[in-house]
Amino acid sequence: MKLIEWIILISLIAAIVILWQFREILLLVFAATVLAIALNNGVRFVVRKFGISRRLAVPIVLLLVLVSVSAFLAFIMPLFVGQFQQLILLVPEGVEQLTNWSHQIVAESPSWFPALNIELLPSFSDLLQQGLTFFQRVFGNFLVIFSESLTIVLQLLLVIVLTVMMTVNPIPYRRTLILLFPSFYRRRADQILSLCESSLLNWLKGVSINSLFVAIASAIGLLILGVPFVFAHALIAGIFNFIPNIGPLLSAIFPISVALLDSFGKAIAVIILYLVIQNLESYWFAPMVMQKQVSLLPAVTLISQIFFTTVLGPLGLILALPLTVVAKTWIDEAWIKDVLDRWRGQTSSPSEDLVAQADSEIIPSSDE
Secondary structure, eight states: OOHHHHHHHHHHHHHHHHHHHHHHHHHHHHHHHHHHHHHHHHHHHHHHHHHHOOHHHHHHHHHHHHHHHHHIIIHHHHHHHHHHHHHHHHHHHHHHHHHHHHHHHHTSSTTTSSSOOOSSOOHHHHHHHHHHHHHHHHHHSSHHHHOOOOHHHHHHHHHHHHHHHHHHHHHHHHHHHHHOOOGGGGGHHHHHHHHHHHHHHHHHHHHHHHHHHHHHHHHHHHHTOOOOOOOHHHHHHHTTSSSTHHHHHHHHHHHHHHHHOOOOOHHHHHHHHHHHHHHIIIIIIHHHHHHSSSOOOOHHHHHHHHHHHHOOOOHHHHHHHHHHHHHHHHIIIIIITTGGGGGOOOOOOHHHHHHHHHHHHHOOOOOO
């Protein structure tokens, strides 16, 4: 290797090490970017719908968001907090009730029924301790980080400020990012960034509608079953639906625990209700709503959640899906189409159509 190549390689490794040290800040920047993309889409809609300039549309959209958030904090959040506090107190009682029923079933079982040593079942305190150990192992210093209220406030302020700045004038930030690519690939990188933006918007729209469907269906079902604190259960189900696989499972713990206080049959009915809702959402509603969404295999989604949670911590879990959407777009476009589809090997080579398609998509530009 030439000296210049060694310098480039060392610089690249040093840049990766430095970026890794600031990975939490980069995640916050990514979160702000996702929010800015959503707000910028709203700005474009206002400009097209009412024919006003972007300079006027930006403050209108930001004002609407501020009013919506304020209304949520003023009217919805107090009700949710009150019900959620009562839910936290009822969960241990529901688990204890399940344990008592288990003892009763064993005591009243007929003589011919196989004997079961119910004492071998873990108590609620044991389950709680195991659960805390599991979450500490998965989330690392999750409780420590989020117990520092000042850190949370500063992180939220950083995300809000970056979101507003990128929404007001997104073009310079996009140009700066494109300049990090080689000159011959900048036009193609701009195309891929546009595809990432489109994919994130489709994901945000789809998952928001799906979460609203899950929340409404959960509220109606729990209301019919007579489970208390319907509003809190429905809101938790809708919010946790943004985290696939893990979210729906966690959201079902609270209504099942509360239903156990009434009867074992009601708890089984709640389990069936949540299974029906999740199957309807996964196999009927989501495919209908997310026709343009980036298609992610269930195994890929689960693996990405585990990977980003393990490597990046709690923020990695929250941002696992948008990170996966962006990563998939770049892999499809920059690696598969621009490299593998253009690879002409001796043993196997892509078809002429794929090569022509890749040639048409990569537009070298020597004047950038």
